[in-house]
Amino acid sequence: xxxxxxTSEPQTDPAVxxxxxxxxxxxxxxxxxxxxxxxGSHTGHRLAxxxxxxxxxxxxxxQHRHARHDEGFYIISGTVRxxxxxxxxxxxxGTLVMVPPGTPHTFANVTDQxxxxxxxxxxxxxxxxxxxxxxxxxxGRPMTPRANIDAMSHYATEPAxxxx
Numbered sequence: 142x143x144x145x146x147x148t149s150e151p152q153t154d155p156a157v158x159x160x161x162x163x164x165x166x167x168x169x170x171x172x173x174x175x176x177x178x179x180x181g182s183h184t185g186h187r188l189a190x191x192x193x194x195x196x197x198x199x200x201x202x203x204q205h206r207h208a209r210h211d212e213g214f215y216i217i218s219g220t221v222r223x224x225x226x227x228x229x230x231x232x233x234x235g236t237l238v239m240v241p242p243g244t245p246h247t248f249a250n251v252t253d254q255x256x257x258x259x260x261x262x263x264x265x266x267x268x269x270x271x272x273x274x275x276x277x278x279x280x281g282r283p284m285t286p287r288a289n290i291d292a293m294s295h296y297a298t299e300p301a302x303x304x305x
Contacts, residue, residue: 158183165192168275171284172196181265189265194257195221195250202293203286204247207240209297211263214238214248219256223248226301245301270296 166177179190216236223230250256273292
């Protein structure tokens with residue numbers, strides 16, 4: 142094969158990533174079930190995507206700020222309450238919430254119905270946080286606010302101490 146023929150062949154790397162309905166990495170964090178659809182390994186670590194199902198009356202993490210990544214939340218079904226500083230925003234099905242670096246935020250499902258949301262992380266830094274939380278639970282350690290904050294600190298994230 143000539144050099145010219147080699148360079149005109151389709152590139153096989155990076156490959157297209159296809160994650161089917163039953164695929165993806167499952168992460169269970171108490172009453173939240175997450176499915177990692179893209180952990181950054183197919184996007185040069187620029188983007189990660191996860192689907193989360195929040196059971197009714199599920200509290201989210203302590204309010205926090207990310208120093209190095211944007212976080213997006215698209216509500217697929219149900220309603221998720223986002224708290225940004227002192228303001229609550231009830232995001233219903235079809236709502237997109239974008240949280241830039243430095244913005245204090247948390248979320249919860251305060252309703253009697255499950256809620257499903259698609260989350261994006263740019264860059265992908267924060268997916269490993271969820272894996273670490275799952276490891277805490279798998280080791281039999283309780284998911285205390287302190288354990289959560291300790292895990293956050295490994296991923297350029299800190300609690301929003303001026304709002305809890």
